Amino acid sequence: MTTLITGATEGIGRAFALALAAEGHTVTAVARTERHLQALMTELGPGGSDGEHDYLVADLATPDGVRTVADALTATPYDLLINNAGLARPGPFAVTPLDQALPALRLNCEAVVALAHAFLATAGHGAALVNVASTLAFAPQPGQAVYSATKAFVASFSEALWYEQRPRGVYVMALCPGPTATRPGLHTDIPAALVRAPDAVVAAALTALRRRRRPTVVPGRANALLAAATRYLPRTAILSLLADGPGPSVSQGPRG
Numbered sequence: 005m006t007t008l009i010t011g012a013t014e015g016i017g018r019a020f021a022l023a024l025a026a027e028g029h030t031v032t033a034v035a036r037t038e039r040h041l042q043a044l045m046t047e048l049g050p051g052g053s054d055g056e057h058d059y060l061v062a063d064l065a066t067p068d069g070v071r072t073v074a075d076a077l078t079a080t081p082y083d084l085l086i087n088n089a090g091l092a093r094p095g096p097f098a099v100t101p102l103d104q105a106l107p108a109l110r111l112n113c114e115a116v117v118a119l120a121h122a123f124l125a126t127a128g129h130g131a132a133l134v135n136v137a138s139t140l141a142f143a144p145q146p147g148q149a150v151y152s153a154t155k156a157f158v159a160s161f162s163e164a165l166w167y168e169q170r171p172r173g174v175y176v177m178a179l180c181p182g183p184t185a186t187r188p189g190l191h192t193d194i195p196a197a198l199v200r201a202p203d204a205v206v207a208a209a210l211t212a213l214r215r216r217r218r219p220t221v222v223p224g225r226a227n228a229l230l231a232a233a234t235r236y237l238p239r240t241a242i243l244s245l246l247a248d249g250p251g252p253s254v255s256q257g258p259r260g
């Protein structure tokens with residue numbers, strides 16, 4: 005099995021890389037920081053059933069970076085694509101510089117669409133595409149307006165693809181994690197029942213990948229209940245709740 009994972013050096017992407025390599029997948033890891041990719045290669049070991057693990061250095065918030073990865077996906081059919089890299093720039097929208105908001109749109113939406121398109125062009129029967137959204141896909145958080153909207157886009161896009169691709173035998177999943185403790189100190193102000201470890205998020209995703217039943221996967225019982233509740237609660241109540249609480253935070257950008 006060959007798998008390409010974006011944002012594979014940290015957090016959820018790294019947990020995917022380690023778990024899938026342990027299952028025998030040959031992993032292609034994508035991120036911007038080469039030394040982190042090299043460290044990941046050492047951790048992953050020699051390779052999987054389809055050859056050596058490898059990596060691509062690419063900034064997926066840029067057209068060049070997207071082209072590099074799309075070309076790789078077109079040149080070699082992959083069994084699994086995990087569109088995981090994502091970015092948030094929290095803060096009230098009107099006073100957040102546009103040059104911080106737009107890269108989040110490019111990385112969270114444009115890159116996901118472009119890489120899904122390249123992947124599906126060559127995907128064979130049995131292939132799978134995982135797009136990482138968030139529980140904020142179901143309810144926008146004030147202070148994360150652009151991020152929440154990008155994740156709603158990813159979830160909606162993935163659900164439609166799930167239906168379109170079923171006759172081809174290609175499975176598409178919108179993975180919607182709640183707050184995930186991707187680094188020490190993150191989400192310590194959120195009720196513990198809602199916070200999952202990256203490994204737990206990935207374990208839930210891999211179970212759903214084996215079953216291939218549902219288009220949308222929300223890891224963790226408490227987060228799944230909250231996601232379902234957003235369909236019945238008044239929108240204004242949800243907005244107040246999310247504005248007052250800390251809510252799921254995400255990558256603030258490069259950290260090293």
Ligand SMILES: NC(=O)c1ccc[n+]([C@@H]2O[C@H](COP(=O)([O-])OP(=O)(O)OC[C@H]3O[C@@H](n4cnc5c(N)ncnc54)[C@H](OP(=O)(O)O)[C@@H]3O)[C@@H](O)[C@H]2O)c1
Pocket residue numbers: 010011012013014015016017034035036037038040062063064065069088089090091111136137138139180181182183184185186252253254255256257258259
């Ligand atoms: N953490 C949460 O609480 C949470 C909750 C719900 C959903 N999510 C979603 O889960 C996904 C992973 O989040 P995470 O918190 O695990 O991320 P993270 O720990 O911040 O890791 C981000 C990864 O993406 C790479 N990356 C960042 N910007 C990139 C770019 N422009 N081009 C290519 N690679 C880039 C980073 O490497 P480089 O910096 O070297 O590029 C790193 O490998 C995201 O889509 C996020 O929105 C996270």
